[in-house]
Amino acid sequence: MKVSKRGSVSPFLVMEALSRANAYIAEHNAEVVHLSLGQPGKGVPARVAEKLRDLVMNDKLGYTEGSGMLELRKRIAQHYRETYGVDVSWERIFITVGSSSAFFLSLIAAFDAGDRVALVQPCYPAYRNMLIAHDLEPVLLRGTFENNFQPTVAMLEALDTPIDGLIIASPSNPTGTVLPEKEMRAIVKYCEANNIRIISDEIYHGMPYNAKTATALSMSDSAIVVNSFSKYFLMAGWRLGWVVAPADLARSYESLVQHFFVSPPALAQHAALEVFNCKDELDSTVAEYAQNRAIMLEALPKIGFSHICPAEGAFYIYANVSDLTDNSADFCEEMLRGAGVVGVSGHDFDTEQGDAYVRLSYSGTRADIENAMARLKGWLDTRQPKARKAS
Numbered sequence: 001m002k003v004s005k006r007g008s009v010s011p012f013l014v015m016e017a018l019s020r021a022n023a024y025i026a027e028h029n030a031e032v033v034h035l036s037l038g039q040p041g042k043g044v045p046a047r048v049a050e051k052l053r054d055l056v057m058n059d060k061l062g063y064t065e066g067s068g069m070l071e072l073r074k075r076i077a078q079h080y081r082e083t084y085g086v087d088v089s090w091e092r093i094f095i096t097v098g099s100s101s102a103f104f105l106s107l108i109a110a111f112d113a114g115d116r117v118a119l120v121q122p123c124y125p126a127y128r129n130m131l132i133a134h135d136l137e138p139v140l141l142r143g144t145f146e147n148n149f150q151p152t153v154a155m156l157e158a159l160d161t162p163i164d165g166l167i168i169a170s171p172s173n174p175t176g177t178v179l180p181e182k183e184m185r186a187i188v189k190y191c192e193a194n195n196i197r198i199i200s201d202e203i204y205h206g207m208p209y210n211a212k213t214a215t216a217l218s219m220s221d222s223a224i225v226v227n228s229f230s231k232y233f234l235m236a237g238w239r240l241g242w243v244v245a246p247a248d249l250a251r252s253y254e255s256l257v258q259h260f261f262v263s264p265p266a267l268a269q270h271a272a273l274e275v276f277n278c279k280d281e282l283d284s285t286v287a288e289y290a291q292n293r294a295i296m297l298e299a300l301p302k303i304g305f306s307h308i309c310p311a312e313g314a315f316y317i318y319a320n321v322s323d324l325t326d327n328s329a330d331f332c333e334e335m336l337r338g339a340g341v342v343g344v345s346g347h348d349f350d351t352e353q354g355d356a357y358v359r360l361s362y363s364g365t366r367a368d369i370e371n372a373m374a375r376l377k378g379w380l381d382t383r384q385p386k387a388r389k390a391s
């Protein structure tokens with residue numbers, strides 16, 4: 001039987017590595033610290049759960065409108081006014097099943113099979129794999145320390161063949177780097193002039209440190225802006241996100257969501273409405289991330305992680321460990337066994353240079369972060385120099 005090439009994407013190795021780590025932990029009854037989390041270390045504030053208890057008992061919680069509850073779409077429009085001073089009509093806002101399905105819909109709404117979409121590596125691996133699954137061609141741009149692991153106009157100008165789309169992510173996963181507003185504007189302007197559709201992943205907005213995150217909505221009416229309740233809003237498992245569609249694509253989204261998803265999850269949408277009233281708790285969680293980040297940025301270079309990407313946002317530190325290993329997956333395994341600390345190898349995020357990098361997350365508790373730093377120090381202090389470079 002025929003098997004589609006579109007479905008033959010590589011697995012999310014992080015998930016597999018975590019399963020292996022969990023098997024090791026269970027087998028050895030090991031007590032470990034996770035610096036591998038790609039989600040907040042805590043759940044929604046208690047008042048959200050309280051609000052929902054009543055609904056679960058008394059509401060039939062059927063399907064909602066395919067594009068999402070009107071009240072929530074309007075609340076998100078208000079969020080853009082309050083946070084960025086940008087006016088956007090609620091009719092352009094579509095509630096989705098996490099931002100993941102916003103990407104899925106966007107790639108269908110904006111591109112045709114064979115179109116070329118550029119993105120910087122290292123990047124969130126689903127971008128590359130979703131492009132492949134949609135029969136689109138990923139055009140990989142090289143992220144480096146010099147370009148802050150973000151795209152530049154010069155990179156786009158240097159391409160031999162025209163592109164149809166560009167995915168940007170600021171703050172980025174895995175690097176945590178932020179695209180400064182001036183450069184983002186220059187990129188958006190270049191894309192508008194060259195008919196390139198931008199998809200701006202703004203899922204880590206709300207958590208910048210000494211940096212400012214700008215929304216592509218304030219720069220262009222043709223950009224697609226994707227966001228989520230999974231990170232700042234502490235609702236990863238509720239599977240809710242949104243997309244702000246350009247007017248020329250809005251009708252496509254409206255029809256596509258109905259056919260693919262019928263409606264976004266009702267309970268999660270009610271939770272999202274309430275979580276907008278919990279800004280103090282959400283911001284105090286970001287303040288905790290900021291403390292954790294400061295602890296790690298102070299400790300890691302002293303321990304031996306000397307090349308760290310500018311950690312300007314999200315809750316990740318992406319470190320070049322090529323001084324310590326030739327294979328970051330082996331290094332993570334060794335770190336688990338030697339220090340009891342779980343990190344994530346760069347393999348998923350970067351098909352070319354992932355061997356040289358690890359991603360460490362600081363979304364856990366302060367106690368976890370301090371414990372992890374002490375363990376890493378103890379381990380690296382005694383690690384044999386000859387073990388430092390695996391063959």
Ligand SMILES: Cc1ncc(COP(=O)(O)O)c(C=O)c1O
Nearest residue numbers: 098099100124173203228230241
């Ligand atoms: C950069 C980035 N974009 C999108 C997603 C997808 O998140 P969700 O579907 O939970 O909104 C993630 C998840 O970790 C991410 O890191």
